[in-house]
Amino acid sequence: MVSETDPFNPQDMSLQPPALTPDYRSSRLRAPSHKLLSLEQGPGELTGPTFGHDVIGPNDNDLIINYAAPGSAAIGEQIMVHGHLLDENARPVPQALLEFWQANAGGRYRHKKDGYLAPLDPNFGGCGRTLTDENGYFSFRTVRPGPYPWPNGGNDWRPAHIHFSCFGQGWAQRLITQMYFEGDPHIPLCPIVQTIADPKAIDRLTARLDMAHTVPMGFRAFRFDIVLRGRASTLFENKLEGN
DSSP, rough: OOOTTTOOOOOHHHHHSSSSTSSSSSHHHHSSSSSSOOOOOOHHHHHHHOSGGGGOOOTTBBBBTTTSTTOOOOOEEEEEEEEEETTTTTTOOOEEEEEEOOTTTSOOOOOOOOSSSSSOTOOOOOEEEOOOOTSSSEEEEEEOOOEEEEESSSSSSSSEEEEEEEOOGGGGGGEEEEEETTTHHHHHHHTGGGGOOOOOOOOHEEEEEEEEGGTTSEEEEEEEEEEETTTTTTOOTTTHHHH
């Protein structure tokens, strides 16, 4: 963790995976073929809008019940994910809107284009949101997502993961990343994860089992701190555009 006395840390762009990584087949079509342009930001991108801070529902941070029928719950291993949103000097970022989305316990998204054979869970919507408190702390309950296959190579599977979106004060400050789970054997096999050359950067995307916050006979806890910048920063998928 970066201390407040450390000097400003410039971004290390070498941590970012190259846009074209042939083993990640989709990058062959998505990688830019021309030099990127930097567009000037205007008031709309720099100052607003802020997103939904006044419409957070009481169950928005509980994916086990926020989509379920009354008296029902999502199927799967129940977990709690928690951590802090920090700036590069380890200072908490309060009142930040975090959104998260994921596949269900079988590895299927509630998306009409998801053709995986795993069944949909009628009581699981797969998305939620919350605000960080004055200490930059956040937490939410969910079910542990399942791994799923994807049409890349002959037998590629995505590790179990949860997507995070961190909103700042405007559209230009939105950052998106993924959280993996400690010990998942699919992490070193996934062509998307392996576009990241630095093992330490992958490690910062991996949540740790946290027995101190695990509830006996209830749910396991996983800790995932998000650092916005600096040498300990979390790798963001859209950092080139968003930060």
